Amino acid sequence: MSVLVLMADDDPSRQTLTLARKFGELRSVRMDGIQPFAPDALAAALARAADEVHATAVFAAGTERGNEVLARLAARMDLPFAANCIAATPGDPVVVTRLRWGGSLLEEARLHSPRPLITVAPHTVAADDGPAPPEVELRPDDRDMTVRVSDHLKPSKGGVSLAAAKVIVSGGLLGAAVGCSRAVTSAGWRPHTDQVGQTGTKVSPEVYIACGISGATQHMAGLKGAKRIVAINSDPQAPLMLNADYTVTGDLKEIVPAISAEIRKRR
Numbered sequence: 001m002s003v004l005v006l007m008a009d010d011d012p013s014r015q016t017l018t019l020a021r022k023f024g025e026l027r028s029v030r031m032d033g034i035q036p037f038a039p040d041a042l043a044a045a046l047a048r049a050a051d052e053v054h055a056t057a058v059f060a061a062g063t064e065r066g067n068e069v070l071a072r073l074a075a076r077m078d079l080p081f082a083a084n085c086i087a088a089t090p091g092d093p094v095v096v097t098r099l100r101w102g103g104s105l106l107e108e109a110r111l112h113s114p115r116p117l118i119t120v121a122p123h124t125v126a127a128d129d130g131p132a133p134p135e136v137e138l139r140p141d142d143r144d145m146t147v148r149v150s151d152h153l154k155p156s157k158g159g160v161s162l163a164a165a166k167v168i169v170s171g172g173l174l175g176a177a178v179g180c181s182r183a184v185t186s187a188g189w190r191p192h193t194d195q196v197g198q199t200g201t202k203v204s205p206e207v208y209i210a211c212g213i214s215g216a217t218q219h220m221a222g223l224k225g226a227k228r229i230v231a232i233n234s235d236p237q238a239p240l241m242l243n244a245d246y247t248v249t250g251d252l253k254e255i256v257p258a259i260s261a262e263i264r265k266r267r
C-alpha cells in the first residue's frame with residue numbers, strides 16, 4: 001500500500017511531497033511520462049498505476065495541470081477530490097484545509113473516501129527535502145489521447161512580463177505591462193496571458209492602474225500583491241473603486257487620454 005504522487009519538475013510538486021509523506025510510503029509518476037501533455041490519458045494511466053500499487057491516496061500539485069488531471073481521475077474512478085489544499089491530516093475521514101475563492105476563504109473539509117485525491121495549493125507549504133520517491137511507470141493508451149496539447153503559442157508581447165512588472169496599466173504607458181480582465185480575454189481582444197486574476201496571472205506591481213474594470217472577486221484574487229491600485233471607473237461604487245488607493249470617477253475615454261497627455265508633457 002502506498003501513496004501516489006503525480007510529479008513535475010517544479011517547486012509545487014516538491015511542496016506536494018511534504019503533505020503526501022504524512023499519508024504513507026511514497027511512489028511517484030511523472031507528469032511528463034506521457035508526451036505531449038494529454039490530461040485524460042494521464043488520468044487513465046494514473047488510475048491503472050493507483051490500482052497496481054494499491055494506492056491509499058493520490059496527490060498532485062494544485063497547478064492548472066495537476067488540478068485538471070486529478071479532476072479527470074476523480075471522474076474516472078468516481079472518487080471525491082479536494083483541490084488546492086494547504087493542510088491535510090490522514091485518518092478516516094481525512095481532514096483538509098482548502099483555499100477557496102481565489103484564496104480569500106479557507107475551508108475545512110472532511111473527505112470520506114477509500115482513496116482520497118488531493119492537490120496542494122502551490123507555494124503554501126515548504127518544499128520537501130526527503131528522498132525522491134521511487135517511480136511507477138505510466139502505461140498510456142492511445143485511445144485516451146483525444147485531448148492533448150497540439151501546439152504552443154508564444155505570448156504576443158515582448159519586454160516586461162505581467163507577473164514581474166512594476167507598473168501594470170491597460171494601454172501600455174510608462175514602460176508598463178498590459179493587463180486586462182477576463183471580459184476582455186473572453187471577447188478575444190487580448191490573449192489569456194494578459195488576464196489578471198484567479199484564472200489568469202497573479203501580479204505584484206508597485207502600481208496597478210485599472211481602467212473600466214469592476215473588480216469582481218476573481219479579478220481581485222490576482223491583485224493581492226499589488227502595492228498601490230489606481231482605479232478609473234464611471235461607477236464610484238464599483239468594487240475596484242472601493243478597494244483602490246486612488247480613484248478617478250468618470251468616463252475612461254476622456255480620463256485616459258488626459259492622463260496620457262499629462263504624462264507625455266512631463267517626460
Ligand SMILES: Cc1cc2nc3c(=O)[nH]c(=O)nc-3n(C[C@H](O)[C@H](O)[C@H](O)COP(=O)(O)OP(=O)(O)OC[C@H]3O[C@@H](n4cnc5c(N)ncnc54)[C@H](O)[C@@H]3O)c2cc1C
Binds near residue numbers: 195197251
Ligand atoms: C471561475 C471564474 C473565474 C474567473 N477568473 C477571472 C480572472 O482570472 N480574471 C478576471 O478578470 N475575471 C475572472 N472572472 C470573471 C469575473 O467574474 C468578471 O466577470 C470579470 O472580471 C469582469 O470583467 P470587467 O471588470 O472587465 O467587466 P465588467 O464587470 O462588465 O465591468 C466593467 C466596468 O467598467 C466600467 N465602465 C464601463 N464603461 C466605462 C467608461 N466609459 N468609463 C469608465 N468606466 C466604465 C463599469 O462601471 C464597470 O465597473 C472569472 C469568473 C469565473 C466564474
